[in-house]
Amino acid sequence: xxxxxxxxxxxxxxxxxxxxxxxxxxxxxxxxxxxxxxxxxxxxxxxxxxxxxxxxxxxxxxxxxxxxxxxxxxxxxxxxxxxxxxxxxxxxxxxxxxxxxxxxxxxxxxxxxxxxxxxxxxxxxxxxxxxxxxxxxxxxxxxxxxxxxxxxxxxxxxxxxxxxxx
Numbered sequence: 099x100x101x102x103x104x105x106x107x108x109x110x111x112x113x114x115x116x117x118x119x120x121x122x123x124x125x126x127x128x129x130x131x132x133x134x135x136x137x138x139x140x141x142x143x144x145x146x147x148x149x150x151x152x153x154x155x156x157x158x159x160x161x162x163x164x165x166x167x168x169x170x171x172x173x174x175x176x177x178x179x180x181x182x183x184x185x186x187x188x189x190x191x192x193x194x195x196x197x198x199x200x201x202x203x204x205x206x207x208x209x210x211x212x213x214x215x216x217x218x219x220x221x222x223x224x225x226x227x228x229x230x231x232x233x234x235x236x237x238x239x240x241x242x243x244x245x246x247x248x249x250x251x252x253x254x255x256x257x258x259x260x261x262x263x264x
Contacts, residue, residue, distance in 0.1 A: 140169030147179030
């Protein structure tokens with residue numbers, strides 16, 4: 099069955115060091131009409147992303163030679179491929195707070211292992227959708243020289259001025 103119209107003819111880079119997990123994910127993606135290129139670890143993924151563009155990356159988090167976190171950092175920094183490509187983390191460590199941690203490290207989403215085909219396809223459709231929600235950047239109000247923003251420069255409880263840290 100097809101995933102969604104946005105995924106039709108999509109090219110995915112699947113980065114997975116476990117052969118069984120890679121085979122299961124490949125069969126699932128190909129059944130959804132997504133062309134799959136496989137990489138065995140993060141180093142292989144960075145090289146492949148440098149040579150060819152992908153619409154989506156499915157990245158195992160824990161791998162030898164280079165883990166998924168470092169590979170994602172390199173992709174996001176512009177060292178390899180499209181910096182904005184959706185990268186879905188694949189991990190068995192899907193404990194509370196892990197999704198948020200990985201998203202702050204550059205991942206678009208997280209899918210827990212063992213992979214649920216329905217959840218993975220939904221995440222792929224969301225990642226590839228042209229209507230994917232992106233929080234708008236709020237406009238910054240203009241201010242005059244020397245004018246403070248509300249709360250700017252205040253000290254709470256006599257401690258240091260923490261607004262200077264941000």
